[in-house]
Amino acid sequence: MNDKYNAYLNTTEIPGTGSGILAGIRVSIKDNISTKDIETTCASKILKGYIPPYDAHAVTLLKNAGASIAGKTNMDEFGMGSTTENSAFGPALNPHDTTRVTGGSSGGSAAAVAGGLVSMALGSDTGGSIRCPAAWCGIVGLKPSYGRVSRFGLIAYANSFEQIGPLAANVRDVAKLFSVIAGHDKKDSTSVSKPYDGKVIPDIRGKTIGIPREYFGEGVDRDVAAKVREAITKLEELGAAAVEVSLPSMKYALPAYYVTCTCEASSNLDRFDGVRYGPEPEMNLPWHDAYTKVREAGFGQEVKRRILLGTFALSAGYYGKYYVKAQHARQLIAKDFASALKTCDFLAGPTMPNVAPKIGELTSDPLLMYQADILTVPVNIAGIPAISVPCGTAHGMPVGLQLMGRMFGEESLLNAALAFEEAV
Amino acid sequence: MVKESDVLHIAELADIGISSSELGKFTEQFNAILEYFDILDTLEVTGPLERPLVNIFREDEVTPCISQEDALRNSHNPEDGYIRAPKVV
Numbered sequence: 001m002n003d004k005y006n007a008y009l010n011t012t013e014i015p016g017t018g019s020g021i022l023a024g025i026r027v028s029i030k031d032n033i034s035t036k037d038i039e040t041t042c043a044s045k046i047l048k049g050y051i052p053p054y055d056a057h058a059v060t061l062l063k064n065a066g067a068s069i070a071g072k073t074n075m076d077e078f079g080m081g082s083t084t085e086n087s088a089f090g091p092a093l094n095p096h097d098t099t100r101v102t103g104g105s106s107g108g109s110a111a112a113v114a115g116g117l118v119s120m121a122l123g124s125d126t127g128g129s130i131r132c133p134a135a136w137c138g139i140v141g142l143k144p145s146y147g148r149v150s151r152f153g154l155i156a157y158a159n160s161f162e163q164i165g166p167l168a169a170n171v172r173d174v175a176k177l178f179s180v181i182a183g184h185d186k187k188d189s190t191s192v193s194k195p196y197d198g199k200v201i202p203d204i205r206g207k208t209i210g211i212p213r214e215y216f217g218e219g220v221d222r223d224v225a226a227k228v229r230e231a232i233t234k235l236e237e238l239g240a241a242a243v244e245v246s247l248p249s250m251k252y253a254l255p256a257y258y259v260t261c262t263c264e265a266s267s268n269l270d271r272f273d274g275v276r277y278g279p280e281p282e283m284n285l286p287w288h289d290a291y292t293k294v295r296e297a298g299f300g301q302e303v304k305r306r307i308l309l310g311t312f313a314l315s316a317g318y319y320g321k322y323y324v325k326a327q328h329a330r331q332l333i334a335k336d337f338a339s340a341l342k343t344c345d346f347l348a349g350p351t352m353p354n355v356a357p358k359i360g361e362l363t364s365d366p367l368l369m370y371q372a373d374i375l376t377v378p379v380n381i382a383g384i385p386a387i388s389v390p391c392g393t394a395h396g397m398p399v400g401l402q403l404m405g406r407m408f409g410e411e412s413l414l415n416a417a418l419a420f421e422e423a424v
Numbered sequence: 425m426v427k428e429s430d431v432l433h434i435a436e437l438a439d440i441g442i443s444s445s446e447l448g449k450f451t452e453q454f455n456a457i458l459e460y461f462d463i464l465d466t467l468e469v470t471g472p473l474e475r476p477l478v479n480i481f482r483e484d485e486v487t488p489c490i491s492q493e494d495a496l497r498n499s500h501n502p503e504d505g506y507i508r509a510p511k512v513v
Contacts, residue, residue: 277498290510296441
């Protein structure tokens with residue numbers, strides 16, 4: 001495979017077996033999803049050489065459906081980033097313009113699909129990590145409802161937000177891959193029994209689409225906003241009704257997300273000390289010193305930053321000010337979405353406030369990088385499903401239309417996305 | 425206002441070594457990020473958090489698990505079937 005986009009960390013091929021619906025289809029897998037006997041690093045030096053002894057549940061389902069595994073894709077280390085530049089193994093490159101980023105954190109999966117190396121890939125979405133690279137690489141990406149896809153074998157970063165989900169060049173392939181991975185798994189205590197039958201049909205007529213005014217506010221590029229407005233007009237032409245709505249608690253979304261995800265990261269990443277896997281600690285040193293050295297050398301800057309921020313936000317005297325307030329904000333945001341989705345079938349807006357930036361443009365200032373997630377994190381906070389569908393270009397780069405649906409409403413969300421895709 | 429000594433203390437709690445150049449940079453960045461988080465403090469908390477789901481249990485069934493050999497495969501020089509770790513005392 002000629003991987004000119006640095007989309008892969010490992011291109012080991014496992015041929016598919018059987019005659020399931022993915023027979024003959026090559027699927028790439030983000031490198032934070034465990035694959036038995038295939039190195040799984042989360043794009044981190046601290047997991048270099050780690051060989052999982054088991055498959056993630058989603059990978060077992062792919063294999064059972066006959067898919068062949070076409071390799072492990074590049075990503076921001078542990079999923080922490082919005083450009084795939086935080087990979088310890090170099091950034092993935094955007095197939096539309098290799099001087100630009102793919103978006104992240106599932107950037108390798110998006111580049112592999114957009115670059116024509118595979119037709120489908122699995123990613124994971126904690127705060128936009130499927131939808132962002134799908135939008136910036138001009139493909140389709142679905143963040144499922146929380147609980148609809150098993151997280152067993154997904155190496156945890158912020159487990160109360162994240163879901164494994166599909167990326168593909170078109171809505172039908174996304175629906176097909178989603179039908180394989182959705183469903184209950186006893187090994188994930190947050191898993192629900194909501195399988196998906198994969199029967200996607202173009203259907204938007206008579207639906208009400210809410211347009212949250214916050215999705216077209218400050219910081220959203222004018223050309224991107226105009227392109228998404230055009231897409232909404234197209235949805236109206238197809239028989240949908242668009243109404244303006246408001247999500248007043250959205251101003252808390254980004255801080256609530258970053259407080260919660262860094263707190264969860266500080267706990268989840270505690271396990272990486274080199275003892276059971278990873279670089280060998282110096283056995284003759286006292287354990288705190290040994291682990292401190294392993295983690296200093298093994299983690300990249302952004303991972304260190306998030307673990308430290310989370311440790312700080314959970315420490316005595318700050319827990320009430322940050323973590324507890326973030327959980328209350330989270331509840332308000334979820335209620336805003338539930339209320340808007342009572343009268344509307346979907347909400348629509350841009351997936352990302354800008355098009356893919358140049359490599360290096362966002363890396364110097366972490367806050368600037370975090371702000372790129374403003375339109376994707378609210379969905380993870382509310383737990384609802386959302387899909388990014390290509391809707392043209394701005395500044396010569398792809399723009400994504402984001403459709404957000406009711407909890408466990410992937411069926412009608414995919415149908416609406418297909419209706420749009422077929423009309424443009 | 426977070427000081428360099430606070431960041432050093434947090435790094436110690438998290439068992440993460442940071443260099444002196446990282447220390448200055450992280451301190452500066454944390455202050456900018458925490459200032460951005462301050463809007464959370466304006467949120468009026470009116471009641472306890474709602475928790476619609478609490479403790480979902482499954483049946484405790486015996487299922488196959490990975491072998492000892494597989495569990496030790498990624499560790500360094502395991503001894504008598506045990507994982508070796510740095511000294512604790």
